[in-house]
Amino acid sequence: MSLDAAAVARIARLARIRVTEDEKTNLATELSQVMNWVDELQSVNTDGIEPMTSVVGARLKTRADIVDHSTDRDDILANAPEPMAGFFTVPKVVE
Numbered sequence: 001m002s003l004d005a006a007a008v009a010r011i012a013r014l015a016r017i018r019v020t021e022d023e024k025t026n027l028a029t030e031l032s033q034v035m036n037w038v039d040e041l042q043s044v045n046t047d048g049i050e051p052m053t054s055v056v057g058a059r060l061k062t063r064a065d066i067v068d069h070s071t072d073r074d075d076i077l078a079n080a081p082e083p084m085a086g087f088f089t090v091p092k093v094v095e
Contacts, residue, residue: 001035003028 005024008031012019019027077083 001032001039003031003035 005021005028008019008024008027011031012024012027073086077086077088080088082089
């Protein structure tokens with residue numbers, strides 16, 4: 001796919017990016033190369049290949065979901081500057 005300066009100007013306008021005339025020519029060449037590379041990737045046969053999120057077959061470490069009451073709420077709120085009715089209070093930031 002080949003892009004010209006007019007296509008780059010339209011893309012820049014849609015993205016709200018200011019682009020000079022010199023940059024339009026350079027960007028047109030670079031974006032055309034990227035689009036050609038994407039077209040080349042489209043021709044790769046991926047039938048029978050499962051999508052993946054990583055090249056490494058790693059799994060996330062998990063832990064048991066156990067309720068633990070090791071910390072008392074009153075101990076935590078003792079560090080709060082102005083606790084109220086068992087909750088942290090924060091200053092109002094929206095008028």
